[in-house]
Amino acid sequence: MFFHLTDMSSGHQIRTVHRIIAVFFVAAPVLYLLLDHKAAAGFLYETFCWDHDDTAWLKLSLSHYFGSQEQMPPQDRINGDQKLWQLVVFITGTVLIATGVLQWFFRPKIPIELYQWVLLAHAAAFVVVSILFPVHFYLRTLHPFFDESLSSMLDGKVSESYARKHYPKWLEKIVGTTHNGT
């Protein structure tokens, strides 16, 4: 769709499919916010509150992923690169929604010069996500260091040994209250 942006503007079928997907894309975070606002607030807090260990993890992460044995900084419930991914998702998602709403509902209402930049911002946000999503997907599903990552996304649980290895700060916080092996 990115390659034929101007063609797409007159392609009703592609536009309709794009808009149906967009509705689900917008509905998911809105429903999340409404149905579990505490978890959504926690997501935002995690995304925007970085400490020294998070940035230190991020600096060392590339060599870590390539098998470096260097000691990594202790991490909380999510590590530095997971925080970066959440930040990217939040920022690009906001840009995609805002520019998408402008294109869908306000196209005749905004000056054409602004509309052109709205189109560009929408495409740029999509490109950023397209570049980083394969990295996130690979690390969380196929990388041997994070073998419990995928299952933890499905059932919300990791083993104590996995938590001790990757998220010792988080384990420290919860081990006193829920010491049941998961």
Added chain:
Amino acid sequence: MRIKLTIVLGLIVGTVLAVYLLLGDQTLSPLQLTQVKAGCRECHSELRYDSPSTLHDTHAALNCSRCHRDNAGLKSTDKIHTGLKWAGLGTVLFVLAGIATNIIMVNKKTGTA
């Protein structure tokens, strides 16, 4: 919860509708553009705006070069779009190559190959 959901959705839809109704049209809507182009093609092999009608008048009053590089696209951001497309493609390929390298290197180090 249903009340809260209804209020929030109502506020969002209401705001969008209110802003839409308050703002005046500055360009043709997608439907109007389609109508204009269809109207042109009834008589002309190319897009031309020299037949009398309200839609034609609206579009003909605009300077084409303000919006279009040619009949196929918008002008100002065309070059940036093209650059972004190739930069994005190049970066995705670079990232995929990095992932492939990572798979090989990590498997060698951990002996899981």
